[in-house]
Each structure stands twice: as C-alpha cells, then as structure tokens.
Amino acid sequence: SHRASICYRPIEPSDREILEQIHCDLFPIRYESEFFQNVVNGQDIVSWAAVDRNRPNGRSDELVGFVTARIVLAKESEIGDMLRYDPSKPDQTLVYILTLGVVDGYRNLGIASSLIQKVIKYASSIQTCRAVYLHVISYNDPAIRLYKKMSFQCLRRLQGFYLIGGQQYDSYLFVYYVNGG
Ligand code: ACO
Numbered sequence: 001s002h003r004a005s006i007c008y009r010p011i012e013p014s015d016r017e018i019l020e021q022i023h024c025d026l027f028p029i030r031y032e033s034e035f036f037q038n039v040v041n042g043q044d045i046v047s048w049a050a051v052d053r054n055r056p057n058g059r060s061d062e063l064v065g066f067v068t069a070r071i072v073l074a075k076e077s078e079i080g081d082m083l084r085y086d087p088s089k090p091d092q093t094l095v096y097i098l099t100l101g102v103v104d105g106y107r108n109l110g111i112a113s114s115l116i117q118k119v120i121k122y123a124s125s126i127q128t129c130r131a132v133y134l135h136v137i138s139y140n141d142p143a144i145r146l147y148k149k150m151s152f153q154c155l156r157r158l159q160g161f162y163l164i165g166g167q168q169y170d171s172y173l174f175v176y177y178v179n180g181g
Contacts, residue, residue, distance in 0.1 A: 002054050002055070002056060003054060004052045004054055004055070004106065004109065005052060005053040005054040006050055006051070006052055006053075006064070006106075006109065006111060006114075007050070007051055007052075007053050008048055008049065008050055008051075008114065008115070008118065009048070009049055009051065010042075010047070010048065010049065011039055011040055011042075011047040011048070011049045011063075011066060011068075012040060013040045013041065015040055015049060015063055016036055016037075016040045018062055018063050019036055019039065019040065019063060019066060020033070020036045022063060022066070022101055022103060023036070023099060023101070025103075026101040026103075027099065027101070028137070028162075028164045028165075029162070029164065031099075039068050044070060044071075045068055045069065045070055045098070046068075046069050046070075046071070046095075046119075046122060047066060047067060047068040047069065048066065048067050048115055048118045048119075049063045049065070049066050050063070050064050050065035050066070050102070050106075050111045050114070050115060051063060051064060052064050052106070063103075064102065064103050064105075064106040064111065065101060065102040065103065065106060065111040065112065065115060066099070066100070066101060066115070067097060067099070067100045067112075067115040067116065067118065067119055068097070068098045068099045068100075069095050069096060069097045069098060069119055069122075069132075070095070070096050070098055071093050071094070071095055071096075071126070071129075072093065072094050072095075072096050073091075073092070073093060073094075074092035074093055074094050074130055074131075075090060075092065077094050077096070077133075078173070079094065079131070079133055079155065079173070079175060082155060082175065083130045083131065083177075083181060084130075084180070084181055089128070091128050092128050092129075092130050093126060093128045093129050093130070094123075094129065094130060094131050094132070094133060095119060095122065095123040095126075095129060095131075095132045095133075096132075096133055096134065097116075097119060097132065097133070097134035098134075100112055100115060100116070100134075100143070102115075112146055113146065113149075113150060116146075116147075116150050117150075119132055120132055120150075120176060120178065123178045124178045124179060126179075127179070129178055129179060130177065130178065130179060130180075130181055131175050131176060131177045131178060131181060132152075132175070132176045132178065133155075133173065133174060133175040133176070134147070134152075134173075134174055135158070135161060135171040135172070135173055135174075136171060136172050136174065137161075137162055137169050137170075137171055138157065138169060138170040138171060138172060139169070144172065147174045150176070151176065152174040152175060152176045153174065153175055153176070153177075154172050154173070154174055155173045155174070155175050156172070156173050157170055157171070157172055157173075158170060158171045158172075158173060
C-alpha cells in the first residue's frame with residue numbers, strides 16, 4: 001500500500017478507455033459511446049478527473065474518480081418551477097450532474113466530496129446559474145448520504161424513473177441552490 005496523493009485535472013481524450021471501463025464497473029446503466037466521446041472532448045459537458053500522483057505501476061495519471069455535468073436551461077428543466085423564477089431572465093441555467101464515481105480502493109478519502117465542490121464552484125461562477133441538481137437511484141445509500149452531507153436538498157422521489165433489466169426503480173432528485181437560487 002502507498003500514501004495517495006490526489007490531484008484534480010480536466011478529463012482528456014486519452015482518458016476515454018478507462019473512463020468507459022469505470023462507468024461500466026460502477027453504474028447499472030449503460031451509456032452510449034457518444035456520451036464518452038462528448039465527455040473527453042468537452043462537447044456540451046464539463047468534467048473533472050481525480051488521479052493519484054503516487055499510484056504505482058505507471059498509473060499515476062489514471063482516473064480514480066470523475067464527475068460529469070451538463071448545463072441546461074432552467075425553464076426547460078423539470079425543476080424550473082422550484083426556482084425563484086424571474087421572467088425577465090429567460091436565460092437562467094442549471095448544472096445537471098450526469099455521473100459521479102470513485103473507484104474501489106479510493107473511497108472514503110473525500111474524493112467525491114471534492115469533485116462535487118468543483119461543480120458547485122463552477123456553477124457559482126456562472127452568473128445565470130441558479131442550482132446544481134442530479135438524480136440518484138433510491139437504494140444508493142452511500143451516494144444519498146454524501147449529497148445530504150454536502151447540503152443538497154431532496155426535492156422529490158420520482159416513481160419508476162429508472163428502467164434496469166426490465167425492472168423499475170425510483171430516483172431521488174437532489175438540488176443545491178447557487179447565486180441565490
Ligand atoms: N477521511 C475519512 N473519511 C472521509 C474523508 C476523509 N478524509 N473525507 C470524507 N470522508 C467520508 C465522508 O464523510 C463520507 O462519509 P459517510 O459515508 O458517512 O457519508 C464518506 O467518506 C464518503 O465521502 P467521499 O469520500 O467524499 O465519497 P467517495 O469518494 O467515497 O465517493 C461515491 C462516494 C461516489 C458514492 C462512491 O461510493 C461511488 O463511486 N459509488 C459507486 C458509483 C455511485 O454510486 N455514484 C453516484 C451515483 S449518483 C450520480 O452519479 C449522479
């Protein structure tokens with residue numbers, strides 16, 4: 001074992017294969033290859049990677065964690081009505097977190113918390129942005145605990161939001177208001 005030295009950097013085209021592998025390992029949902037293409041090329045998606053500079057065997061630049069997010073128009077989102085809506089500002093936006101993951105062996109070090117902080121800081125820096133939001137499957141207790149600890153608010157439970165292997169699962173919608181919400 002070694003002492004991890006976690007560092008955060010943008011996701012790059014050379015991360016594509018490992019990014020796809022980790023998504024496959026961590027999530028019950030399959031993502032299109034177009035999704036990974038868009039993430040690594042930064043097309044409509046913002047993302048951050050965590051790497052361990054002390055990781056042995058030439059893996060010091062390999063992803064150990066990531067977060068991906070998309071900017072959406074508030075009025076076109078499902079939470080547009082939960083914001084302090086100002087009709088004179090139709091350009092209001094939100095940051096929607098698509099995926100967040102940390103590989104086994106690097107959990108409980110605060111990496112996911114730091115990645116969420118990056119998203120919140122980024123969202124706060126966008127003048128038109130009112131909130132960061134996301135969906136999480138209802139049985140994912142570690143993730144739900146994390147969002148609550150980061151002061152996200154649970155807005156609602158969505159019945160049958162996910163369809164996985166022919167089974168329906170509920171999701172929770174969490175939101176973190178920025179710039180006055
Ligand atoms: N030392 C010890 N413990 C710490 C430290 C530290 N320095 N920093 C944080 N912790 C604790 C936190 O307090 C937290 O405690 P809790 O279990 O009581 O909530 C716990 O460690 C987890 O916080 P982080 O370390 O920030 O989170 P982690 O990096 O382990 O990642 C995650 C959490 C992303 C949920 C991870 O378990 C994972 O990848 N799971 C599989 C994929 C997944 O479920 N992703 C989220 C799906 S929802 C979505 O993608 C929108």
